[in-house]
Amino acid sequence: MAIADWIMVGAYFCVMVGIGWWSKNRIHTVKDFFTTGGRIPWWLSGISHHMSGYSAVMFVAFAAVAYDHGLTVYVWWALTIGLGIGVGAFLFAPRWARLRAKHDVASPLEYLAKRYNLPTQQVLAYSGALLKVVDIAAKWVAISVLLQGFADVPLEWGILFTGVATMAYMAVGGLWADVLTDFSQFLIQLLAGIVMFVAVLAELGGLDTLWTMWDDLPDSHHDPVTGPVTTTLVLAFLLVKTFEYNGGMWNLAQRYMAAPSGSAAKRSALLSSGLWLVWPFVLFLPMFAAPLIVPGLENSEESYIELSKELMPAGLTGLVLAGFFCHTMAMVASDSNVISAVITRDMAPVLVPRVRQLTDGAQLTFARVTTVAFVSVSMILAIATGGEGFVLDVVVDLVAATMGPISIPLMLGMLPWFRRCGPTAAIVSWAGGLGLWTVLHWVLDGTTQAALVGLPLLTSLVLYVGIGLLRPEGGAEQDALIDSLGSDPDDGAAKAAVAGAEPGADHGAAAAKDTQPPEAPADIGSR
DSSP: OOHHHHHHHHHHHHHHHHHHHHHGGGOOSHHHHHHGGGOOOHHHHHHHHHHTTOOGGGGTHHHHHHHHHTTHHIIIIIIHHHHHHHHHHHHTHHHHHHHHHHHOOOSTTTTHHHHSOHHHHHHHHHHHHHHHHHHHHHHHHHHHHHHHHHHOOOHHHHHHHHHHHHHHHHHHHHHHHHHHHHHHHHHHHHHHHHHHHHHHHHHHTSTTHHHHHHHHSOGGGGOSSOTTOOHHHHHHHHHHHHHIIIIISHHHHHHHHTSSSHHHHHHHHHHHHHHHHHHHHHHHHHHHHHHHHSOOOSOGGGHHHHHHHHHOOTTHHHHHHHHHHHHHHHHHHHHHHHHHHHIIIIIHHHHOGGGGGOOHHHHHHHHHHHHHHHHHHHHHHHHHHTTTTHHHIIIIIIIHHHHHHHHHHHHHTTSGGGTTOOHHHHHHHHHHHHHHHHIIIIISSSOOHHHHHHHHHHHHHHHHHHHHHHSOOOOHHHHHHHHHTTSOOOHHHHHHHHHHTSTTOOOHHHHHHHTSOTHHHHHHHHO
């Protein structure tokens, strides 16, 4: 890359770190660190939700699918996510916000101890945290592959470079830093994506390329379902992504929890859904056209890199690379914050009860330390893998397949139709889904990707509902929790939350509330 490209990348990182340190002044309590106290406007929450949903994997593994098979990657991936989030806007998004507003939770898993019991909460917390470490390691590998392809930077240095930069702003600025950098990253991504989109159109003859290029590509490239993607796989992904992107991927639940009210969270989900239906197609179009500009690549995972080298002048290549960083750092930053929340609020108080007695300042320090620790462990794992075949295997096979069994008890537990499903249903559905995935992945030969992705979730769903019908569990406390999520708090509380989001708002009252003895906010997680 040219010096102008490195200046562009360097400027991007300086902006990210600067936002993190600026956000530090907005963090007064541990709840500010994890949920911003519900002070994120709906439109910012929606953009952050969208940005936190994908990473540089799109420009490596998914770019390869687009290069080899064309349009189907949009149908299989982006379309299913957009539709799933649209469904979740009515079912799940408002309930996440009400959990924070009405029950003072700061972690997506914090309510599970009251909804089911403490063992259920701990099982889901530990299994989900382990999966997240592996998932984020794959994201580090993806961005380092891109950095290596553009600038010949060794894999290990690429991982260290991006990891340390992410820690620098997340550990000090918490969710405020994450959301604000998501917005700045969205603007960078918007500019970089449009630049590449226009460059491809100019290279291939103008606006007519949108419909004429398909005649020059292989016939199957314009088919919505082709190659390794089947109709069954698309339907399986639609089911999985509906759970994953509405809270099963814990960091995305946090975006809704940070909204002022349930109605605001609903609007943010609808915004994110619309972005998913439109914007990825703009990003994918250059990947669809890549065989016409850089034909005959032996490794299709390098198609977007070669496309950028072919079309982008000095300076703009750096902008495109900065756009890659946008994707990965947005997801990793949000994951590190939510994992820190789960460790701080759900896991550590059970392992070491003295954590509940920490002062508010000590809890905030503990949250920052766990953020650094999580990112560090994921970086070490990424470096240890060497990156060989790691990205697509993890993102598609492992995370997508196991997310369902974890998310079924977490998300259906908020809905009134499943109030009969108690801790037995939750644990058995989790174990059954993961057990089936283990058999499909490690024991049976010839398992299709659709089966590997969809059957574990379906198994968990059937077990959860079936056991709830055969062995109903629950009580007045659980019913009250579920019923409380059906509507927003009174208008005065909602207005107060919105007022707290205004610049210069007095945080004294919120800080006073959050500095009560730790037992008050931790009671759900300690029952």
